[in-house]
Each structure stands twice: as structure tokens, then as C-alpha cells.
Amino acid sequence: MDNKLNLLIFSPTDTTAKTVRAIAHGINENFSEYNITLPDNRNSEIIFNENDVVIIGVPVYAGRVPALLSDYFTKIKGNHTLAIFVVVYGNRDYDDALLELKNIFEERGFMGIAAGAFIGEHSYTNKVGTGRPDQADLELARNFGIKIREKLTQLKDHPGTETAALAVKGNYPYKERTSMPPTKPETSDQCISCGICAENCPTGAIDMKDYSEVDAAKCIRCCSCVKKCPVDAKAYNHELVQKITQNLIEKFSMVRHEPELFI
Ligand SMILES: Cc1cc2nc3c(=O)[nH]c(=O)nc-3n(C[C@H](O)[C@H](O)[C@H](O)COP(=O)(O)O)c2cc1C
Known part of the structure; x- marks a missing residue:
């Protein structure tokens, strides 16, 4: 593969990270990982170019992209950069999160070539989505990566075709963010x-x-x-x-x- 593969991951309880890495392994064994879970890793700008491919993975919070990331995502720029959008949700629903993630990044110079909504054990309880992503999820994710690699090869052979719009599930206006009183563990x-x-x-x-x-x-x-x-x-x-x-x-x-x- 001529493109350089990059992962951009926010994953407090690691299910998104596991899923995104499994997809990456299906595309190419070599990749760079930008893990933006910790605050110190969300300070600097990242600029990707047209030779990069980026898998962007976030968990679903209340049917949306985590609000915390809105400001940080303004520091990430693409330049005709191919992207794969991934959301991981806790077996309830992902509502508008995938569409929102795609829209955020397509406005920032990225072109979506694939997207996926995967399931992870729910952050709140191990009784929902227990043990996921499991072996079957990870295998599916890896096979998805293989399909993406094939698409990348096709795009290389037929440049310009990547602009065919990627359609994902979700509605705009997005689901309203639910507000909750401040709570802590x-x-x-x-x-x-x-x-x-x-x-x-x-x-x-x-x-x-x-x-x-x-x-x-x-x-x-x-x-x-x-x-x-x-x-x-x-x-x-x-x-x-x-x-x-x-x-x-x-x-x-x-x-x-x-x-x-x-x-
Ligand atoms: C604040 C919050 C809101 C969540 N909202 C949803 C939701 O709307 N739908 C859903 O299915 N799971 C929801 N989840 C569960 C996470 O999306 C899910 O557990 C995910 O796998 C966590 O990703 P991580 O392991 O990368 O942190 C929520 C979790 C948290 C912490």
C-alpha cells in the first residue's frame, strides 16, 4: 500500500481502540497511532496530507460524538485525506454519531471511503454488550479492513473516483445532547x-x-x-x-x- 495508515483514537475504556486496531490490521500491519484519550495528547495540531489514510474512532455518547472532542477536532486538518469513520456503541444504539463524525471530518479536508458502527461493552455496566468487541467482532473488523485495502487499491488504479459520496446511517439535525447534573465516581x-x-x-x-x-x-x-x-x-x-x-x-x-x- 502506498498510503501511510494512521489511527486517531479516543477510547477511555479501550473498546474503540481494540476495534480500530483490528480494522487497521486488515489494511496494513504498519500504522501510526494517535491516541487522543489523555488530555496531554490533545494539545497539538495534526495535519494529514493526501498520502495519508486515517481511521478515526470514537465511542458513542448519548447517540453523538463525545462533546469533549468538539474543540480538539478543530486542531485536526486533512488535505484531500482519505478517511474511515468508526463509532463504537454499547449495544443500545449509535443514533446520529456516525453521520456527525463523518460530517465533522469531511468539513475539515477528509474524504470518507468507508465507515462502521461497532459494539463495545457498555461503559456503565459489564451486563450490556458483555465482553465486546469479542472474537467475532474483531474478525469482522479485520475483514472490513481487508475490503478497505481493496478499495484503496481500486482508488489508486482509478484516481478521482473517491468522491462518490459515502452514505451512512443517521439524521441531521442530530439527536439533542442530553444534559445531566454534574456527577462523579x-x-x-x-x-x-x-x-x-x-x-x-x-x-x-x-x-x-x-x-x-x-x-x-x-x-x-x-x-x-x-x-x-x-x-x-x-x-x-x-x-x-x-x-x-x-x-x-x-x-x-x-x-x-x-x-x-x-x-
Ligand atoms: C456518557 C456515555 C454515554 C453513552 N451513550 C451511549 C449511547 O447513546 N448508546 C450506546 O449504545 N452506548 C452508549 N455508551 C456506551 C459506549 O458508547 C460504549 O461502551 C463504548 O464501547 C465505549 O467506548 P470506549 O471503550 O472506547 O470508551 C455511552 C457511554 C458513556 C460513558
Whole structure:
């Protein structure tokens, strides 16, 4: 492959990262990864050119692209850069997130050649989308990558054909963002002060000295701290989060959604 393959990933609980990497392996074993999950990795501008191909992967938050990324995405520029858009959702629905991701990047100099909505274990509970992406998801993702590689070869042989518009599922105006009162995870006595939660927090909401001190105004409820804690010391005990989680379990723990691919 003549193009240089790049991954741009935001993935607090790693399901998006696993999915995007599986797609990448189907395209080319060599790639550069820009992991923008941590705040320090979202400071600098990234400019891609016409020889780059970029897989852009984000989780779905309330049917949309995570709001946190809106400002940062203005620092990313393409120049007739081919792109693959990927959203990963927790087995409920991805609503308008994929269309939104495509629109954001197509306005910034990228041309979509493929897109996919995949399923990851729900950030809020391991009872919804349990263990996903699983072996079948990852195999499907890799095969999707192989199809993308074939498309890239075709485009190289017939330059100019990439402008055929990529259609994905979703509506505009997008689903309204749901607002929730500021909430933060609680820390139990189990905490061993290892600091993994603070080191991995995508918004720097957890105090670097006192890990039980969390800034609710910064917390985006991504659940990185909850899922990465080795002793299960972090949890969202807030009544509203508990209610949403219960509702998700009732409605979506017994169904299995499958990835949807657009190419
Ligand atoms: C704040 C928030 C909102 C979410 N909203 C949705 C949603 O609308 N639909 C859905 O199916 N999953 C939703 N999820 C679940 C995530 O999209 C899903 O677990 C995803 O796999 C997480 O990606 P990550 O592992 O890369 O962080 C939400 C998760 C969070 C933290």
C-alpha cells in the first residue's frame, strides 16, 4: 500500500481502540497511532496530507460524538485525506454519531471511503454488550479492513473516483445532547492509591495526590476509572446513573446488535 495508515483514537475504556486496531490490521500491519484519550495528547495540531489514510474512532455518547472532542477536532486538518469513520456503541444504539463524525471530518479536508458502527461493552455496566468487541467482532473488523485495502487499491488504479459520496446511517439535525447534573465516581475504602484512575482519566478530573478527590465539573462519566481500577474501588453511586444503568440492563442485556458497515 502506498498510503501511510494512521489511527486517531479516543477510547477511555479501550473498546474503540481494540476495534480500530483490528480494522487497521486488515489494511496494513504498519500504522501510526494517535491516541487522543489523555488530555496531554490533545494539545497539538495534526495535519494529514493526501498520502495519508486515517481511521478515526470514537465511542458513542448519548447517540453523538463525545462533546469533549468538539474543540480538539478543530486542531485536526486533512488535505484531500482519505478517511474511515468508526463509532463504537454499547449495544443500545449509535443514533446520529456516525453521520456527525463523518460530517465533522469531511468539513475539515477528509474524504470518507468507508465507515462502521461497532459494539463495545457498555461503559456503565459489564451486563450490556458483555465482553465486546469479542472474537467475532474483531474478525469482522479485520475483514472490513481487508475490503478497505481493496478499495484503496481500486482508488489508486482509478484516481478521482473517491468522491462518490459515502452514505451512512443517521439524521441531521442530530439527536439533542442530553444534559445531566454534574456527577462523579465515589471511591471506597478498597482504594490502594495506585493512581491508575488518575493517570488514565481523559479529562484530568481526578486529583493526582488524593485519588478520591474528583472534580465533578470535569468528569464526563466515561467510566475509565471504574473499569481500570484493579480493586473495584471506584463506582458511580449517583441515583440517576444507577437508574440509567438499570434501564440499559433491562432493555439491552438480552439483545445482540451486530456491526453495520458502509463502504
Ligand atoms: C456518557 C456515555 C454515554 C453513552 N451513550 C451511549 C449511547 O447513546 N448508546 C450506546 O449504545 N452506548 C452508549 N455508551 C456506551 C459506549 O458508547 C460504549 O461502551 C463504548 O464501547 C465505549 O467506548 P470506549 O471503550 O472506547 O470508551 C455511552 C457511554 C458513556 C460513558
